[in-house]
Amino acid sequence: MLRHIIIQIIRFRIGIMVLLALLMGLSGYQTFQKLRVDNSLAIWFLEDNPSYRAYIDYQEQYGSDEIFVGMIPVENAMDSLNILRLSRFHQHIDSLWFVKTSFSLAKAEYPIYAKGDISFQPLYNPRRSERGMKNLMSKLPNISQQLVTEDFKNLFFYIQLNPTPSIEAQRDQIAKDIREVIDEHYNDYYLTGAPVLNEAYSVGIYKESLIFGILTIGFISLMLLFLLPSKRYLIVSLLSVVVPISLLFGIITSFGFALNMISMLIPTILMVYSVSDAVHIINIYHKEGLLMGDSSKIDLLTLTVRRSFTPCFYTTLTTFVGYFALYLSPLPAFKEMGVFTCVGLLLSFILVYLVTIIGFSFMNIDFKSATPVLQWKVFNQSAVIQWLNQLTTKRQISIIVVSSIILVFGIFSVFKVDIDTNSLDLLAEGQAKDELRIVEQELNSSSRLQLNITTNKGSMLERENIKKLESFQTNLEGNIFAAHPVSIVNLKQFLEARSPILFQSNINEEKIKFALQRIGMTDNQFFTLVSDDFKTTGLVLGVKEIRTSELETLLDDIKIRFKEQFDPDSYDLKINGFSVVFSQLNNFILETQFKSFFAAFFVGFLCLFVFIRNIRTTILVLIPNVLPLAILAIFMSLLDIPLDVSTAMITPIMLGIAMDDTIHLVYKYRKSKTIKGTPEERMDNAMRYTGSALFSTTIALVVGFLIIASSAVPSVRDFGLLCAVTVAIALLTDIFYLPALLKRLDR
Numbered sequence: 001m002l003r004h005i006i007i008q009i010i011r012f013r014i015g016i017m018v019l020l021a022l023l024m025g026l027s028g029y030q031t032f033q034k035l036r037v038d039n040s041l042a043i044w045f046l047e048d049n050p051s052y053r054a055y056i057d058y059q060e061q062y063g064s065d066e067i068f069v070g071m072i073p074v075e076n077a078m079d080s081l082n083i084l085r086l087s088r089f090h091q092h093i094d095s096l097w098f099v100k101t102s103f104s105l106a107k108a109e110y111p112i113y114a115k116g117d118i119s120f121q122p123l124y125n126p127r128r129s130e131r132g133m134k135n136l137m138s139k140l141p142n143i144s145q146q147l148v149t150e151d152f153k154n155l156f157f158y159i160q161l162n163p164t165p166s167i168e169a170q171r172d173q174i175a176k177d178i179r180e181v182i183d184e185h186y187n188d189y190y191l192t193g194a195p196v197l198n199e200a201y202s203v204g205i206y207k208e209s210l211i212f213g214i215l216t217i218g219f220i221s222l223m224l225l226f227l228l229p230s231k232r233y234l235i236v237s238l239l240s241v242v243v244p245i246s247l248l249f250g251i252i253t254s255f256g257f258a259l260n261m262i263s264m265l266i267p268t269i270l271m272v273y274s275v276s277d278a279v280h281i282i283n284i285y286h287k288e289g290l291l292m293g294d295s296s297k298i299d300l301l302t303l304t305v306r307r308s309f310t311p312c313f314y315t316t317l318t319t320f321v322g323y324f325a326l327y328l329s330p331l332p333a334f335k336e337m338g339v340f341t342c343v344g345l346l347l348s349f350i351l352v353y354l355v356t357i358i359g360f361s362f363m364n365i366d367f368k369s370a371t372p373v374l375q376w377k378v379f380n381q382s383a384v385i386q387w388l389n390q391l392t393t394k395r396q397i398s399i400i401v402v403s404s405i406i407l408v409f410g411i412f413s414v415f416k417v418d419i420d421t422n423s424l425d426l427l428a429e430g431q432a433k434d435e436l437r438i439v440e441q442e443l444n445s446s447s448r449l450q451l452n453i454t455t456n457k458g459s460m461l462e463r464e465n466i467k468k469l470e471s472f473q474t475n476l477e478g479n480i481f482a483a484h485p486v487s488i489v490n491l492k493q494f495l496e497a498r499s500p501i502l503f504q505s506n507i508n509e510e511k512i513k514f515a516l517q518r519i520g521m522t523d524n525q526f527f528t529l530v531s532d533d534f535k536t537t538g539l540v541l542g543v544k545e546i547r548t549s550e551l552e553t554l555l556d557d558i559k560i561r562f563k564e565q566f567d568p569d570s571y572d573l574k575i576n577g578f579s580v581v582f583s584q585l586n587n588f589i590l591e592t593q594f595k596s597f598f599a600a601f602f603v604g605f606l607c608l609f610v611f612i613r614n615i616r617t618t619i620l621v622l623i624p625n626v627l628p629l630a631i632l633a634i635f636m637s638l639l640d641i642p643l644d645v646s647t648a649m650i651t652p653i654m655l656g657i658a659m660d661d662t663i664h665l666v667y668k669y670r671k672s673k674t675i676k677g678t679p680e681e682r683m684d685n686a687m688r689y690t691g692s693a694l695f696s697t698t699i700a701l702v703v704g705f706l707i708i709a710s711s712a713v714p715s716v717r718d719f720g721l722l723c724a725v726t727v728a729i730a731l732l733t734d735i736f737y738l739p740a741l742l743k744r745l746d747r
Contacts, residue, residue, distance in 0.1 A: 006302055009354065023250070027249060055581050065448055067447070070157045070189055072155045076152060083105060083124050098161055102160065111494065113495050140490060142484045149442045194447055229283075240356065257336060262336070262646070264716075269341065276700050277312050277349065286370070288307070304360075311664045315664065318663065321656055328595040329591070331592065382688075392740045406634075417642065418642040452537070452576060469487060469565075472562060481543065482543060486529075555583055611663065628729040628733055641718055647715070657723075694731060698730070
C-alpha cells in the first residue's frame with residue numbers, strides 16, 4: 001500500500017507541484033494583504049474573564065484609561081503663549097472622534113467658594129502674576145504636579161481615548177492620527193502611555209518577525225551545507241520548511257487572526273521543526289541508499305518512509321501535545337499560539353514527506369561518493385559516537401548517579417523560580433522606552449488606577465465619610481508604587497485652606513454636602529471624582545510601568561488601607577484600570593504552567609508507552625526527558641530569570657521537544673531487539689545509526705532558538721536563550737543519561 005501511494009505521488013508530481021505553487025501564491029497574497037499585528041489587551045484576556053469585563057464596564061462608566069501622556073519642554077510653563085498654544089492644540093485634538101477628552105494646564109480648573117456657592121475658574125489666568133500662579137498651584141500639589149514639572153520647564157498634556165472596545169479595530173491608525181496632530185502643533189515633545197506602548201509593541205513584533213524569518217532561513221541553509229550528505233538535498237530541505245509555513249500564514253490571515261508577541265515566534269519554531277524532520281528522512285534515505293546498492297528508487301523511497309514514519313510521527317505527536325497543552329491556558333495569546341503551531345506541525349509532517357518524495361524522485365545520487373559541501377575537518381562524528389558508546393558502557397553508574405542528583409536538585413529548584421512579569425521587559429529599547437523613562441522620571445507615573453469607594457447607605461459626601469477618605473488617601477501617599485492621588489479630598493483641602501469658615505464645625509452639614517456636590521458636577525471629567533448619585537467617590541492614583549509582583553503589592557496595600565478606614569460591611573472598594581487586570585498575569589502564568597505541563601507530561605507518557613509497549617522501559621525513557629526541565633529550573637533560579645508571559649509556555653514546549661530525539665534513538669534501539677544482543681550492543685547500534693541526525697536536529701533547534709534570543713525584547717530574548725540551552729541539554733541527556741539507564745536497567 002505504501003509503495004502504491006509513493007508511485008501515485010511520483011506519477012502526479014507535476015500536478016502536485018503546480019497545486020502547491022498555486023496555494024503558496026494565494027497564501028502569500030493573503031499574508032501580504034491581510035497580515036497585521038495586534039498586541040492589545042484583548043489578546044491577553046478572555047472576554048468572559050470577570051476582571052476584564054469589569055475593566056471594560058469601568059471604562060464605559062468612568063472613562064477609559066487608554067491615555068496618551070505627553071510632555072512638552074518649554075522655557076517657562078507660565079508663559080501665556082505656551083498656554084494659548086495648548087488651548088489650540090486641545091481644540092484640534094478634542095475634535096477627533098476617538099478622543100473622549102484631553103487635559104492640561106490650559107483646561108485645568110479650581111474651585112472658588114463665594115456667597116454660599118462653589119464655582120470653577122480656570123487654574124491658569126494670564127492676568128495673574130507668575131508668582132501668584134505658582135502660589136495658587138502649590139495649594140493643589142497633587143494636581144499641579146501632573147500639569148507642570150517642579151522647575152516649570154515642562155508642560156504635561158493628556159489625551160483620553162474612548163473605551164477600548166470602540167477603538168480596538170483602528171488602534172494603529174488612531175496612534176498615527178494622534179501623532180500627526182501633535183506634530184502640527186509641536187516639534188519637540190515626549191509621548192508615552194498605554195496606546196504608545198501598544199503601538200511600539202506592534203511595530204517591534206512586525207520587524208522582528210521579518211528579521212527572525214530571514215535569519216532562520218540563512219542559518220538553516222548554512223547549517224545544512226555542513227550536515228547534509230550532499231548539496232543536492234539542500235533544495236528539498238528548504239522547500240520542506242517554506243511550503244508549510246507559507247500555507248499556515250495563509251490560513252492565519254484568511255481567518256482574520258493577527259500576530260502578537262507570542263505568535264511571532266511561530267515561523268522560526270516551525271522552520272527548525274520542519275528541517276529537523278527533513279534531516280531525519282534524508283539521513284535514513286542516504287544510509288539506506290548506501291546499504292541497498294542498486295535497488296530501485298521506489299524500493300528505496302518505500303523503505304525510507306517506512307523506517308522514518310513511526311519515529312517522525314511520534315516526535316510530531318509529542319511536540320504537538322506540548323503546544324496543544326497551551327490551549328489549556330486562560331490567556332488567549334497562548335491558546336492561539338498552541339492551536340496555530342499545532343496546525344503548522346500537521347502541515348509540516350504531511351508536506352515534508354510529500355516534498356521529499358517528489359524531490360528524491362528527481363534526484364540521481366551516487367551515495368558512496370556524495371559528501372557535504374562544507375565539512376568540519378577537526379570533528380569526526382563517527383569517532384565521537386564511538387567514544388560516547390564506550391563511555392556510557394564503562395561509566396554507567398557514575399552517569400546515572402550524577403544525573404539523578406542533578407534531577408533531584410532541579411526538582412527542588414522549581415519551587416525557587418519566581419513568577420513575575422516586568423512590563424518594561426515586554427518592550428525593546430528604542431524611542432518609546434526612552435520617552436517612557438523620561439516622562440516617568442518627571443511625572444513619576446505613566447498610567448493610572450481609579451479606586452471607587454461606595455457606601456451602602458447615605459452619601460459619600462457626608463462629613464464622616466470625607467474624613468475617612470482623607471485618612472485613606474493620606475496613608476496611600478506613602479506607597480512607593482503610587483503617585484499623585486486625586487479625589488474630592490484635594491479640592492476639599494484647597495477650599496478649607498482658602499475658606500476656613502466653610503468647614504467649621506458649626507456650619508450645617510447639608511451646606512458642606514451641597515458644596516462638595518458641586519465639585520462632582522464640574523464639566524471636566526478627566527478626573528471622575530463623584531458618581532451621579534453621590535454614593536460613590538473616586539480616587540485616582542498615578543502608577544509607573546512596574547512588575548506584576550509590585551502591582552500585587554500595591555493592590556494589597558490599597559485593600560489593607562481601605563479596611564483600616566472603612567467597614568467592609570458598609571463600604572465597597574473597586575480598584576479599576578488596566579493595571580488591575582495586568583496584575584493577574586502571575587496567577588494566569590502559574591495556571592498555564594500547571595495545566596499545560598501536566599497535560600503534556602501525561603499525554604507524552606501515554607505516547608511513549610504506546611510507542612514502546614513496555615512500562616519499565618517507558619519510565620526509564622521518560623526520566624531523561626524530565627532532566628532538561630530540571631536543569632532549566634536550576635538556571636532560572638540561579639540567574640534570577642522569572643516565569644513571565646513569554647517564558648510561561650516553556651515547560652510544555654520543551655517537554656515535547658526533549659522527547660523528539662529520544663524517540664528516534666529509542667525507535668532504533670527497540671527495532672534492534674529483533675537482532676540478538678545485549679542492551680549495550682543494541683544501544684550502541686542505535687547511536688551509530690541515528691547519532692548524526694540527533695546532532696543535526698539539535699543544532700537546527702539551538703540555532704533557531706538562538707535567533708529568537710537575538711530579540712530586542714528582553715522577555716522574548718530570555719525565552720529564546722532558555723529554549724536553546726534546554727534543547728542542548730536534552731541532547732546531552734539523550735546521549736549520556738538515556739543510554740546509561742537503558743544499558744544498566746533495561747534487562
